[in-house]
Amino acid sequence: MPRFSIIVPVFKVQGFLRACLDSVLGQSFADLEVIAVDDCSPDGSGAILDEYAARDPRVKAVHLPENVGLGRARNAGLPHATGDYVLFLDSDDRYTPGLLRAVADRLDATGDPDILVFDHVRTHWWGRGGRSDAAGLLEQAGTRTFTIREHPEYLRLFLVAWNKAYRRDFFLRHGFQYRPGLYEDAPVTYQAMVTAERIACLDRVGVEYRQRRQGAITRTPGRRHFDIFEQYEGLFAFLAGRPGLDWARPLLFERALDHMLFTLARPERVLRGDRKAFYRRIRAFYRKRAPRGFVPPQEARRGEIRLLAVAPFRVHLAVGVLRRASGAAGRRAQQVREAVARRIKRCWYRVQSMRPLDPCLAVYSAGHSRAVNGDPRAIHARAAELAPHIRGVWVVQPDAVGLLPPGTDHVTTGSWRYYRVMARAKYWINNCNWAGDLVKRPGTVHVHTHQGTPLKYMALDLLDRPGARHGTDVRGMLRRSDRWDVSLVANRHSEEIWQRAYPCHFTSLRSGSPRNDVLVRGDAARAARVRDRLGIGPFETVVLYAPTPRDYRKGRHVWRVDLEALTASLGAGHRLLVRLHPSLARHHERALLLRDLHRRGTLTDVTDEPHVEDLMLASDALITDYSALMFDYAHLDRPIVVHADDWAAYLAARGAYFDITAEPPGHVTRTDEELATVFTSGAWRDAESARLRKVFRERFCEYDDGRAAERVVRQVLLGEAPDPAAGGDRAALTIPSAADRSARQPEYS
Template identity: 70%
Template sequence: MPRFSIIVPVFKVQGFLRECLDSVLGQSYADFEVIAVDDRSPDGCGAILDEYADRDPRVRVLHLSENVGLGPARNAGLERAGGDYVLFLDSDDAYTPGLLAAVAARLEAADDPDMLVFDHVRTHWWGRGGRSESAGLLAAAGTETFGIRENPEYLRLFLVAWNKAYKRSFFLEHKLQYAPGLYEDAPVTYRSMVLADRIACLDRIGVEYRQRRQGAITKTPGRRHFDIFPQYEGLFAFLEERPDLSWARPLLFERALDHMLFVLAREDRVTPSDRSAFYREIRSFHRRRLPDGFTPPDGWRGTEMRLLATAPYPSYAMARGLRDLRRTAGSGKRRVAGAVSARAQHAWYTAQSKRALDPHLAVYSATHLRGMSGDPAAIHAKSRELAPHIRGVWVVREDAVDMLPPGTDHVMFGSRRYHEVMARATYWVNNVNWPGTLAKRPGSVHIHTHLGTPLKYMGADLLTKPGARHGFDVPQMLRRADRWDYSLVANRHSELAWDRAFPCRFTSLRTGSPRNDVLVNAGPEDGEAVRARLGIPPGHTVVLYAPTRRDYRRGGHVDRVDLARFAADLSPGHTLVVRLHPSLAAGTARGMGLADLHARGVLIDATDEPHVEDVMLASDVLVTDYSALMFDYANLDRPIVIHADDWGAYAASRGAYFDITAEAPGHVSCSYRELAWLFASGTWQDEESARLREEFRERFCEFDDGRAAERVVRTLMLGERMPETVVTADAVPSPATGSPGVAVKA
């Protein structure tokens, strides 16, 4: 029999689940079992749990046949628990190192009390917070055990299941069960605390309580928050059956009213339209359950409790409004002015959106309004083929108009027609966020394609990298991402990364990357046509060099390779093509010799080529550092060389989701000498390169089957059934078009 049974109910937390499980399995104290309850999670949680169970015999997985909710899922895990003590852990939270050892030691020193309570720290999506308000109570408890009748102040400890270790025999003796619905912690916590003869405290932070930006049930407004009333009704029905606990009724009555009034005041829980009804329910509970001799506490909360006895909702709302007004007036004019400005901006766009949505209108934008490219361009082209009744309009900057193909319907950003089109469009397709001034209208469909598979940190993950997020307002970025309906992914790595980086309410679709359809479906003639247009001599082996920007250097550009030397060191019959990151196109790199080298015929500068897919098709091998281009290029099954001479500095400044030097798509060079040797020796295209590339393709190109754009259009615009993806490994990639010595998978 293990000392601890740790019950982890799991539902839609695939982006956080590994961190949660690792925090448990990595504990120094190992005498425990983990009972993970898959509450029929619709994402990849079930597979992750099975993976951990296969690796560690302490993990047991219970897959429920239907979604039952947090409380019943805990009950299901409890039925299979065999430990002396039971702990509950929410699957998006994590244990701090050494917690279980500290709990075991405290329980032994206290001679196995009925329950033990420990502290937590809130980990907000923007950073870590401080200790809980319970810290003082935990410290004051010292090493003694106590009961609530003598120490009622401990009813104010944080009202959750996961900050406690319960003796399993105590839990079973009193038939403690979690009820369905929200606020299921309240009746179990309060029942157990008033029933326990001996409670111990541990003055230690044990749980990192993740405050998810979105996704938490208790922070989702709606009628479900009325569940609090049957939860407390169940608690007080239990108290009526126990005359020996009559002393606890006034104490728990105050805690119940405090909890209900707290929920009423939260805008992220009770909607304005429901507040009057919610208040009436509180008054009804107050009338039915008021104990004899109950005295409200001091302060505003006590005032609210007194109002419950006499004041209807309008009177209560007026009293609270006057109090809030006084507090707002004291917060300074700047906050008031900001609120007024925000309301005026919202009213302006609302006025533009009075007209009905046009079901046959789609707007497209790519790479910060720079023209027609990437995934949006591929979706637009397929829409013209499969859904010609849907008119596509591109939003571009004034200086990008000339780069659009002739006849492209477009609007310039900020123009009058731009506002008219954005107000009425049903479909919005972009690979970056739309401006924050645009509101999402009901019925519109926002499709976010991203800018490729992420290696470097993105979105909320940048909060830990202050240098990388310089100039980025991460909260504003996430508010804009709240408008996404669908997030397109080419692999499961991206799905998990976007879940973490953008904690918003979108649906992830495993469509593949539409821009990569041309790579998967291309034939040799496609590459030849591009080579001829770029002026590459027939038969040459084309080496594409595509570096990314650096966040640790102002301007983003760092010369990692002497391009003239590299071009010269390549053997005859090779052409070096350079493609800079779009953010570097107008920067210092172009003025530091690249344009001159291009003019002198030393290399070809393809930075201004409108479609990077064309450049990839024209090449035989990619040399890059940390550019997301590598994930797209892998679809061609042509050699890739990673030049990672500053990986440590890059990863430290920007952050990375995995170590590209350890999981590379080909050989890795850490100096120019190594890079030159790879090409001089021919190692860049050897069997090891092919093996690494195959593993990389299986992981990162798994949903790219050449039908991604079709899948998006049919599913999201035409409402048809989503065609299944084909495993990329079964597809035959486009062969390289240069030297016959290049390793190509048939």
């Protein structure tokens, strides 16, 4: 007897069916059977099922003589199920990798509960969506089991058949059956949830719920949506035969009304001409099924539910119009208030700009004012030692205040104090451009640190790359860059590129990169602390994987490496750390995949680690594609592998200043198999890898000697001359004057 029986009803899905079945049969947990029910599908779905059944003994194809609909097709599959647990999967959806292994492990850990609920993600036809609204509830449950009577909030979990594993004997003993018509999931879901004596949750995305562009029943308006009333009548008929469930009536009544009102408000479901009749049916249901003493919940839907008892449809419409108008008026009033506040603050900024500059005030910002890291952080820390009389204030976005180190003096963007310190500060230090509404005063010194050595095209060089510069105002970028006085460079390559890509009037300071001082000097104690904090054993080999975004894949992240396969190829004694670029970290795929793999112990997700230098110190090798992180990592003189599976596409879309596959810092791979072989063969740290790295370091680690932050503080903040003993070709720093700046003619048009 298998552990799982997966019932898949099939109707007119031949374009999606193979992906669905492959997602089940390709699971790492193989103790399963698939009962695929052909609901008399008129397309080639039935033949596809027979093909899979002939190829895999775990698949059983059941062909129905007539079309009976989704719910009864599920019922038809139940008698063929022999597994401990029954799961339902719609044939245009699919399981995520590793789901059934995770489900099996959680069932074992919770002692085979009646129901296990897991999460899903909506996959729209234009790209992937986010996790469900119930993700927090699933996480909150942990590994405990509960009943709905104890925790009624779990009735708000998505009421569908395919996000649950039902213990088969529990499901059959209570005689749960899906009814014909739409909304067939609701009665069975609620019946099972209130009946179950033990419910468990798994905080893991298990199903990719496909939102089809056409053909989705829930987005096809018509009278079929009136089926919802029969479905809920069936639910309350079920309750009538079970006096022991009287406690659940108010809960389920409220959920039924919420579902009905939600459906009424959707024009893609209920046609305009049917809305009055639909509302009357909701009122009839209310009068018939309202439990004695029912009180609507303290929620947004409360007013609508109260109206059902007393108000006709025209009142419901009028209240809806008033609510929308009130909301629009409130939003408009808020917009007016915000606009007035901005105007007043700009006047305040102009007044502050008339006051003298504060020669002992420096403002710092990093990562678009969302972090305290990178070169600005390193300069700030060194300034506290060498120039303690210069007070450093960090500029951060309001939603990033909680990420600041304790005791950090800061201002939030747009605040009164923000405009005051920006108007008065002698020094502006940033690795991104400051906001365009800030005016750099004569005498202010703007130090731009950049974010690493450039491989991909930047700024002016993007003009002939429309895909890469989509959404980027190059002219505006250069206007903001006109404010730079000092541009920090780590090598001649960077110096040449910055002067070409940003044709502005600044002085290049051959300082090296302050953030890399710790890498050049090395810090074994710091590395050990980081490894200990991340739970890495002293003898584990740590591989850091840091990919970069793709300009030709706007709006969606595609994993370039099979992370599970890579971890398996590394073998025992190795730990894979995955660090995403900030722009990738915002994509839902990060939460959907990395979070799951991290929790299973397959890898360690370090995207949220505040300082990437810690991760580089703690690792033994780097895998990247085209990330500037490789130039920083080279200071450690540790192996680097460049995974360039799409180099031609990347080069065509973004452009690059040199061919990283021809001049790499280590071995180059182009497939998952090649990447695995580099590590299993030991080539990742062979003599050729060391030779390539040596050439790369000589070119790109030219000005870094572990004293970059000190050099910036001494020459910019303290006005000292360069130290001849530091070596290298380092000219004295000359900061352009206001006269130089006003006389300059634009170098772009």
